């Protein structure tokens with residue numbers, strides 16, 4: 131069996147809870163895609179056994195962990211929550227390292243946009259300090275998980291032995307993670323969803339196949355959803371760095387140098403415009419850093435924050451949308467036809483912009499998304515119409 135057809139079989143049947151050690155011997159994109167299939171709970175060990183046999187590779191089936199009933203399964207790896215830095219109001223950057231003696235090389239590095247399960251022992255922070263009540267759902271999950279709290283989070287950036295996650299403190303679990311002492315043991319696992327860059331590369335390939343191109347990338351985030359966008363932008367910009375860039379930049383752009391070795395060097399990404407939606411100025415994450423990136427890579431990167439408490443929501447007026455989404459770019463048609471959109475954050479923003487952009491005529495191939503909470507928020511019809519109208523202004 132050839133790898134391509136084999137790969138198709140993996141994608142079709144790897145909807146399974148088992149991890150196959152042999153994934154390490156396959157090209158990285160195969161392994162990644164296999165992990166992405168883990169959202170399904172169907173198990174088909176026989177198929178995996180047959181494929182492993184055809185490939186003459188060893189197969190190890192491990193017992194997996196499960197986040198909640200009917201949610202994705204994953205193996206857990208040990209790590210250390212080295213630091214939690216407060217970057218803005220209630221927003222913390224977790225820096226986690228994973229020693230190479232615990233198999234973590236089979237799962238690291240992650241890419242910005244991968245979703246993982248992160249676990250921490252309950253009551254790790256100073257007892258009595260946590261102001262949040264423990265919910266029924268969390269209490270039940272603690273019983274099933276040996277006293278470890280767990281929740282899904284999205285990778286901001288990663289190296290082969292560490293990763294960063296930007297979190298918002300909204301309750302018991304996020305508070306415990308944000309306020310854990312330095313060097314707290316944690317557990318992590320899973321490698322779910324399509325990383326941001328991979329989604330964009332796929333969109334660029336599809337556009338090319340159809341005789342078109344992607345000339346601009348627009349990322350719209352709410353709150354801490356900006357984290358994975360920043361990681362993806364760092365990776366995309368790292369291709370632009372010259373080896374002899376002045377040392378001064380090494381500190382300022384240290385993440386770019388970290389990501390350079392992992393970046394998809396052969397892909398020339400178009401310009402990225404990042405719109406970070408926040409309530410207040412105090413919520414803005416990495417403002418100074420993003421402005422420094424914008425100054426250094428003006429041809430390739432631009433960003434703006436929009437503060438809803440002062441300016442209103444991005445979707446609240448046609449004028450605001452046409453200003454931020456259209457007038458700075460090529461032209462209105464370009465925004466509809468040659469732009470890739472990545473939407474990340476709360477469900478109401480993501481659902482309304484997805485619907486509005488599609489209604490305006492943006493192909494769904496050119497929209498990727500990640501929802502953190504409020505998944506079922508119903509898009510308001512008038513907002514969807516307003517987005518569509520703004521995008522179609524002549």
Ligand SMILES: Cc1cc2nc3c(=O)[nH]c(=O)nc-3n(C[C@H](O)[C@H](O)[C@H](O)COP(=O)(O)OP(=O)(O)OC[C@H]3O[C@@H](n4cnc5c(N)ncnc54)[C@H](O)[C@@H]3O)c2cc1C
Nearest residue numbers: 245281282283284296297298300301302303304305502503
């Ligand atoms: C696919 C996926 C990826 C995620 N990635 C991230 C991430 O990278 N960073 C991150 O901070 N969170 C992320 N989340 C959300 C994260 O899982 C929750 O913040 C966490 O489970 C909250 O647990 P808790 O015990 O602190 O609060 P809970 O008591 O479980 O929740 C309290 C309330 O906060 C709301 N809420 C959850 N997340 C947010 C938020 N970001 N902003 C405002 N309100 C929120 C919930 O809907 C709930 O009403 C992600 C969720 C999903 C499904």
